[in-house]
Amino acid sequence: MRESEPGAGRVVLAATPIGNLGDASRRLIELLEEADVIAAEDTRRLHRLVQGLGVHPSGRVLSYHEHNEAAKTPELVDEVRSGRTVLLVTDAGMPSVSDPGYRLVEAAVAEGFTVTAVPGPSAVLTALALSGLPTDRFCFEGFLPRKAGERAARLAELGSERRTLVFFEAPHRLPAMLRAVVDSFGAERPIAVCRELTKTYEEVLRGTAGELADWAEGNEVRGEIAVVIGGAPEAPPVSAEDLVAAVNGLVSEGARLKDAVAAVAADAGASRRELYAAVLASR
Incomplete structure (x- = not known):
């Protein structure tokens, strides 16, 4: 230093x-x-x-x-x-x-x-605070790529992100951006579109990705825009019965039991030893 x-x-x-x-x-x-x-x-x-x-x-x-x-x-x-x-x-x-x-x-x-x-x-913090979405953990992603393929790839990287996401977007690209969010995150992901923050015509629209994509496509959107997107929902826990069924499915397709247990346990974050014992007990 x-x-x-x-x-x-x-x-x-x-x-x-x-x-x-x-x-x-x-x-x-x-x-x-x-x-x-x-x-x-x-x-x-x-x-x-x-x-x-x-x-x-x-x-x-x-x-x-x-x-x-x-x-x-x-x-x-x-x-x-x-x-x-x-x-x-x-x-x-x-x-x-x-x-x-x-x-x-x-x-x-x-x-x-x-x-x-x-x-x-700060447009980032103002939009986050007004979004109505969780503010305890968030990340700022700036502008998404303009090209459709690159935009889809970036959103795919963020598909499992649990934190609230904040983006900037140009008004003329907003419809394409929101439609890409629908394609990547699903139509039910909660979103807030924040427009003209602190200005005379400030507007914050809250709803699902599908609803706001339809809104953007049907309106001439103007002004400075920040888009806040709720994080990915927590995946429901997988039951022991489902894990055993997954192992047996791989075995029926020709996989060795040991390899099938290792693959399923790694994917689910489960104990190999406990899963192996559960599979044997089910037979």
């Missing part, structure tokens, strides 16, 4: 409003006014933000987005090395969460510089 260089500055990741300017924190406003450098995902969006907040930045503003962050990161690290405060803001929410930020944090940490954050609005 490297210690911060004497006189070095710092990197600050600051969450910006996801819709309602009233959600801007006092610390965000202060840093927008005082930071030496503001790295913004979109400088035009930053201009609208500071205008709306009545803020007058004193530092240098530069563009920092997914297409130039690899090239711009060394420049920002140099600014920190020179003792300056670099404030990173994205279009909405917390930097580095489906937005630029990771590269800068990684580089600054590698140099031993201070990296801190101004927490605030």
